[in-house]
Each structure stands twice: as C-alpha cells, then as structure tokens.
Amino acid sequence: MDFLSDPRFTGIKPFENRVWLSSPTMHGDEQKWVDDAIKTNWVSTVGENINEIEKQVAEFIGIPYTVALSAGTAALHLAVKLCGQKLYGQPEAGHGTLEGRKVFCSDLTFAATDNPVCYEGGKPVFIDTERETWNMDPKALERAFEIYPDVKLIAVAHLYGTPGKIDEIRAIADKHGALIVEDAAESFGSTYKGAQTGVFGDVGVISFNGNKIITGSSGGMILCKDRADAEKARKWSTQSREKAAWYQHTELGYNYRMSNIIAGVVRGQMPYINEHIKQKREIYYRYKEGLKDLPVSMNPFDVLSEPNYWLSCMLIDEDAMAKHERGDTSETWSTEPGKSSPGEILGALAAFGAEGRPIWKPMHMQPVYRSRPFVTKDGEEDVGADIFRRGLCLPSDNKMTKQQQDIVIDIIHRCFK
Numbered sequence: 001m002d003f004l005s006d007p008r009f010t011g012i013k014p015f016e017n018r019v020w021l022s023s024p025t026m027h028g029d030e031q032k033w034v035d036d037a038i039k040t041n042w043v044s045t046v047g048e049n050i051n052e053i054e055k056q057v058a059e060f061i062g063i064p065y066t067v068a069l070s071a072g073t074a075a076l077h078l079a080v081k082l083c084g085q086k087l088y089g090q091p092e093a094g095h096g097t098l099e100g101r102k103v104f105c106s107d108l109t110f111a112a113t114d115n116p117v118c119y120e121g122g123k124p125v126f127i128d129t130e131r132e133t134w135n136m137d138p139k140a141l142e143r144a145f146e147i148y149p150d151v152k153l154i155a156v157a158h159l160y161g162t163p164g165k166i167d168e169i170r171a172i173a174d175k176h177g178a179l180i181v182e183d184a185a186e187s188f189g190s191t192y193k194g195a196q197t198g199v200f201g202d203v204g205v206i207s208f209n210g211n212k213i214i215t216g217s218s219g220g221m222i223l224c225k226d227r228a229d230a231e232k233a234r235k236w237s238t239q240s241r242e243k244a245a246w247y248q249h250t251e252l253g254y255n256y257r258m259s260n261i262i263a264g265v266v267r268g269q270m271p272y273i274n275e276h277i278k279q280k281r282e283i284y285y286r287y288k289e290g291l292k293d294l295p296v297s298m299n300p301f302d303v304l305s306e307p308n309y310w311l312s313c314m315l316i317d318e319d320a321m322a323k324h325e326r327g328d329t330s331e332t333w334s335t336e337p338g339k340s341s342p343g344e345i346l347g348a349l350a351a352f353g354a355e356g357r358p359i360w361k362p363m364h365m366q367p368v369y370r371s372r373p374f375v376t377k378d379g380e381e382d383v384g385a386d387i388f389r390r391g392l393c394l395p396s397d398n399k400m401t402k403q404q405q406d407i408v409i410d411i412i413h414r415c416f417k
C-alpha cells in the first residue's frame with residue numbers, strides 16, 4: 001500500500017522531523033550529575049547520584065525503601081524472587097524459588113512483567129483484561145482462584161500509565177493469602193485513590209528505560225515496604241557477597257545494580273516528572289477532542305485514578321473495523337469507506353513519519369507461552385485479544401507539537417475515508 005500516492009492523503013506532507021511514540025527528553029541537569037560522577041571518579045555502582053535518586057523516588061512515591069537497579073526487568077526478577085522466597089523458602093542452587101508453582105500474571109502487558117516468573121521456575125497462568133482500564137480483570141482473577149486455589153503469587157501491571165483496579169486485586173489477594181508483585185514500570189507518577197502505583201503490591205517496580213515517563217537511558221528500581229526486603233534485593237543485585245574478607249556466598253547473586261552515571265541521568269530527570277505527565281495529559285486530551293467525531297474511543301481510566309498518560313491509545317469500534325488478518329509476524333488489511341484498522345492507521349502514520357505501535361500482544365497468544373493456561377471472567381469472551389485486535393498506541397511523544405499532532409489526527413481521519 002502506497003499511502004503517499006493514495007488520493008485520500010492528498011495534501012499531507014511527510015513530517016520533516018520524525019514524530020516518535022515516546023522518546024527521551026533531556027533537560028540539561030542530567031549532564032551536570034553525570035559530569036559530577038565523572039569528575040569525582042564515582043563512576044561505578046556506588047555514589048551520590050544513586051543515594052540521591054533512591055531517596056527522591058522513595059519520597060515521591062511514598063514508600064520507605066528503594067533499590068536502584070540496572071533495569072526494570074532486573075527489578076521485577078528480584079521482586080518475584082523476594083516473594084517466592086517469602087512463600088516457599090530458599091531453594092537449592094540450580095532451582096528457582098517458584099519451581100513448578102503457578103503464578104497469576106497480567107495477560108495484556110509487555111512480556112517483561114511475566115518473564116521473571118519463569119526465571120524463577122514459576123508457571124504463569126494468564127488472567128484476562130477488563131475494559132474499564134485495560135488491566136487485570138478482578139473477576140477473572142477470582143475465577144482463577146476458584147480453578148487454582150493453591151496459587152500464592154500475582155504479577156500485575158498498570159498498562160500505558162493507567163492504574164488498574166489494584167485495590168480490588170489487593171482484596172482478592174488478601175482473601176487468598178497471596179502476595180503481589182506490582183509492575184509500575186509504565187505508570188511511575190500515576191495515582192489510584194490518591195496513592196502512587198507501586199505501593200499497592202508487596203513489592204513494586206518502576207523502570208527508567210529510554211521510552212518511559214522519565215529515563216536514565218536504562219535502569220529500574222525496586223520499591224519495598226520492609227528494610228529487610230530492600231537489603232536482600234541490594235545484596236542479591238551485587239553478587240550476594242557475605243560480610244567476609246574473601247568472596248563468601250550463601251545465596252545466588254546477580255549483577256543488577258545501577259551505575260552512578262545512569263543514576264546521574266535519572267537524578268537530572270526527577271525534577272521534570274510532573275512536567276512530563278502534564279505534557280502527556282495534554283496530548284491525551286487533544287486526541288480525545290480531535291478524534292471524537294470518529295467511530296473510536298480513547299484508552300479509558302477509572303475516575304478514582306489519575307494516570308500519567310504515558311501512551312495515548314485508541315480503540316476502533318467493532319462496526320468500524322475494516323477487513324484485516326494478522327498472522328504470527330505479518331498482517332493484511334483492506335481499505336473500506338467509513339472503516340479502518342490498526343494496521344492501516346499505523347501504516348499511514350509510518351508512511352508520513354510518525355511512530356505508533358500495536359497494543360501489547362497478549363501473553364496467552366505468544367508462541368513462547370501458548371501452552372500456559374489463560375483464565376477469562378466467564379470462560380468465553382477474550383477481552384485482551386479484542387483490545388489487541390482493535391486498538392493501537394498513538395504517537396505520544398511529549399515533544400510532539402500541537403501542529404504535528406493535528407496532522408496525526410488528520411491522517412487518522414483520512415484512514416476512515
């Protein structure tokens with residue numbers, strides 16, 4: 001399909017500068033703290049930038065203990081391991097803390113939410129999604145506990161910066177004596193009933209990956225309520241060295257600690273998190289207004305929550321879906337008046353130099369997880385697959401100008417012509 005010569009797009013010129021989905025935004029302070037680390041020779045995994053961001057994030061989120069790590073995925077691994085050990089004790093070397101145990105996992109999410117369960121030998125059971133926030137459905141979770149009453153761990157994410165129904169999930173977990181790993185990688189700065197995401201789980205996680213709301217270029221953090229948990233995570237992240245003159249090990253270790261240089265970038269970003277959220281919020285509402293005459297809706301959120309609006313997403317009404325087909329790695333779609341499809345819209349945006357993205361493909365549809373159980377609220381309707389089929393992530397970069405966003409909105413309109 002050649003969008004540039006398609007008469008529906010006559011008059012639209014490709015963007016001179018690419019419009020990104022969500023790219024890093026540096027402000028200058030990052031350089032200062034990175035330089036500071038280099039000038040003072042604190043460039044390893046110890047230093048003032050690390051201490052400072054651990055303190056600042058703890059205060060910002062309202063959680064007593066934080067440990068800065070090399071990635072959100074590393075933080076999730078240690079979070080899962082902490083919970084696994086609380087539940088089942090310390091395994092022998094060569095075995096995971098969750099070996100053979102089932103764990104309830106968000107289904108519609110980035111694979112990094114759930115993969116760490118498998119790093120620890122656990123067996124994911126994927127829980128379907130609800131339509132009000134596009135996150136784990138408490139009704140499906142209840143049903144999963146009926147089917148698998150012995151499960152003691154839940155890994156749950158807040159998608160695209162929108163808090164899920166985390167207090168309902170907390171109540172269900174408490175009823176069944178289960179622990180929660182809360183993946184707030186995409187939702188740093190979002191609140192639910194006034195509290196920041198990341199504080200609802202037994203252990204929480206945020207990410208400083210390059211496309212998140214603020215970034216260290218990479219990096220992540222584990223959020224803990226108990227000092228002992230934080231100390232354990234810190235010890236594991238630095239190869240599990242015991243207090244001895246030589247390298248003494250009673251536990252497996254990892255090289256997961258954040259460097260003081262990366263921490264300098266995060267330290268420079270921290271003062272701007274609320275500014276980024278404000279910009280993302282404006283982008284969301286401009287889309288909502290600009291797309292209101294089309295047969296589409298924006299990604300919804302709970303009135304009790306305040307998202308960080310990390311990514312603006314839209315969902316095409318069922319009766320406005322043009323014919324389309326998705327295989328494992330390719331797709332086809334057709335052009336129909338008054339209708340469109342995620343493939344067509346993402347293709348048109350890409351042709352003019354704007355980056356969108358499909359919705360996360362649900363884990364139960366991923367070849368790597370195809371044999372794992374999947375639980376829906378009624379054993380029938382697959383909500384996650386439906387959102388994946390009809391939804392897409394719109395260009396949500398906080399540096400996108402109003403003029404650029406107007407063109408993006410115009411292109412989307414023309415896809416329905």
Ligand SMILES: *Cc1c(COP(=O)(O)O)cnc(C)c1O
Binds near residue numbers: 157208219
């Ligand atoms: C980005 C992300 C992660 C992983 O964070 P990294 O810092 O990239 O390792 C985990 N979960 C979700 C939902 C994410 O979007």
